[in-house]
Amino acid sequence: MNCEKTETGVKVFPVKDLDLAQTLDCGQSFRWVQLESGGFKGVAYGKCVIMRLEGETLYIENATVEDFENIWKNYLDLSLDYGKIREKISKIHPVLKEAAKYAPGIRILRQEPYEALCTFVISQNNNIKRIKGIVQRLCESFGEEIADGEFSFPTAEKMASLTADDLAPLRAGFRNRYLIDAAQKVASGEVNLDKCKTAPYEEARQELMKITGVGVKVADCTLLFGMHRIEAFPIDVWMKRAMDKLFPGMCAEDFGEYAGIAQQYIFHYSRMHPELFE
């Protein structure tokens, strides 16, 4: 895979097994918006870029070759061979094979751990459209303006200096105090996010669950999308329906070391086929 400078950003070729809509707008990150041009604009790691894919050429506007190597290559998980993984997990179950074939361009993003934690705390008993609005207001209110009208995700330290009432304008409701608790425990070191990247899975889960407002599902999503623990298998309402109907008798462990990737294929497939569950 080669990355070279263009007039306004970088150009990367070849990029396989990537579909930007399937990856950036499928409920793992809540900060990307699709422009009329078709490109996706978003902020991660304090940088704002616009991505677009033409065949197997990925263009990232407002990025340098250095940023690509240090941030975006990692963010999009481009070092992992998803084609090979898809082939492997397709042998587990015919419906999984079908789901993987349906959206082969899904990748698991490597988001910032604290951002993943907060956005999935916000996600509970909520819908994706509203989650995006709350996250947007959170960044505009308490993040740093890194470009004209573009804001980074606020730090745990910044949020730890606030009270739940300060978050009222976000309209996140009962989740406000959960966010403050998360910020305080991360900022103080009571919850160690770095440890969650390498600790045994159940231990990492318990570490996150020290936070009020973090249960098994939010912990699993944080581990999958913020710490790249691809063995995680978050079960939300869609996944529960899918497991009951499409994979009766199976559990997370049956999906193996790439369970998280399988989960994303199944989640997306299920959301695109609601009629399966009527």
Added chain:
DNA sequence: ACCCAGGAAATTC
């Protein structure tokens, strides 16, 4: 008016 939303805490049985 009623139900649901990538759930979890608080309360009740």
Added chain:
DNA sequence: GAATTTCATGGG
């Protein structure tokens, strides 16, 4: 301890 209710907010 397991099952049920409540928690803000917005959209359909």
